[in-house]
C-alpha cells in the first residue's frame with residue numbers, strides 16, 4: 659500500500675515513499691525496510707501458521723519446483739525449502755538488498771543449493787522450465803494489478819500446477835483518502851469473482867484475521883519506533899521515529915477499518 663499508486667499491502671514501498679520526501683535521510687530505504695520487517699520477515703499480514711498452511715496447500719508433494727514473483731527476502735521460499743528437502747525454488751525481485759538477505763538466510767539454513775535468485779523485474783522474468791507452484795504475495799503492483807499478475811503466473815505454470823496469490827481488498831467503504839492511499843481494490847466477493855472469471859478455481863484460501871492485520875502494522879511501525887529509541891544518537895533517529903508515528907496514525911485513522919488481505923491457492927479451471 660502506498661501513496662505513489664503502486665503497491666497494495668507493501669510496507670517497503672511506503673517506506674520508500676516516506677524517505678523519498680527526506681532529502682537528507684541518513685538511513686536509506688533498504689535499511690528502513692529491514693528495520694520495519696525485523697520482527698515480521700513475511701512482508702504481508704500473515705501469521706506463521708497461516709503461511710505454513712498455505713504452503714501445504716500449494717505444495718502437496720514436497721518435490722515441486724517453486725517460483726516466487728516479488729519474493730522480497732525469500733521468506734516464503736526459505737520456509738518451503740527448509741521443510742521439504744526435495745523442493746527446488748527460484749525467486750525474483752528488484753531489491754538487491756532483499757535478495758542478499760535471502761541468500762544469507764539460505765546459507766544459514768543449508769538450502770542454498772536448491773535456491774536460485776534473480777535480480778530483475780518480475781514482469782520481464784522468463785524461464786526455460788515451468789513451475790509447479792507460482793507464488794506472488796503482496797506484489798501485484800509489479801504487474802499492474804491482480805489480473806495481470808495471474809496472467810503472468812499462468813505463463814510459468816506446469817500442467818496441473820498451482821498459484822498462491824496474496825492481494826488486498828476493501829473490507830469496508832474506503833474514504834477518498836484511503837482509496838488514494840491503497841489504490842484500486844475491490845471488495846472480497848468481487849476480488850474472488852475476478853479471479854474465477856480469469857479461469858482459476860480457488861482450492862484453498864485465507865483471509866487475514868484482525869490479529870494478523872494489526873500484528874503486521876504493530877510489527878512494522880513498532881520496530882521502527884523501537885529502533886529510533888534504541889539509537890538516539892543516530893542522525894536518522896528523529897526521522898525514523900517521526901515516520902513510525904505518522905504511519906501508525908495513518909493506519910489507525912485512514913485504513914485500519916477498511917483494508918483486508920486475502921491469500922488464495924488456485925488451480926486452473928478446466929476449459
Ligand SMILES: C[S@@+](CC[C@H](N)C(=O)[O-])C[C@H]1O[C@@H](n2cnc3c(N)ncnc32)[C@H](O)[C@@H]1O
Nearest residue numbers: 668700701728729730751752753779780796800
Ligand atoms: C510487500 S513485499 C512482499 C515480499 C514477499 N512476497 C513477502 O510476502 O514477504 C513486495 C516485494 O515486491 C518487490 N517488487 C516490487 N516491484 C517489483 C518488480 N517490478 N519486480 C520484482 N519485484 C518487485 C519489492 O522489492 C518487494 O520485495
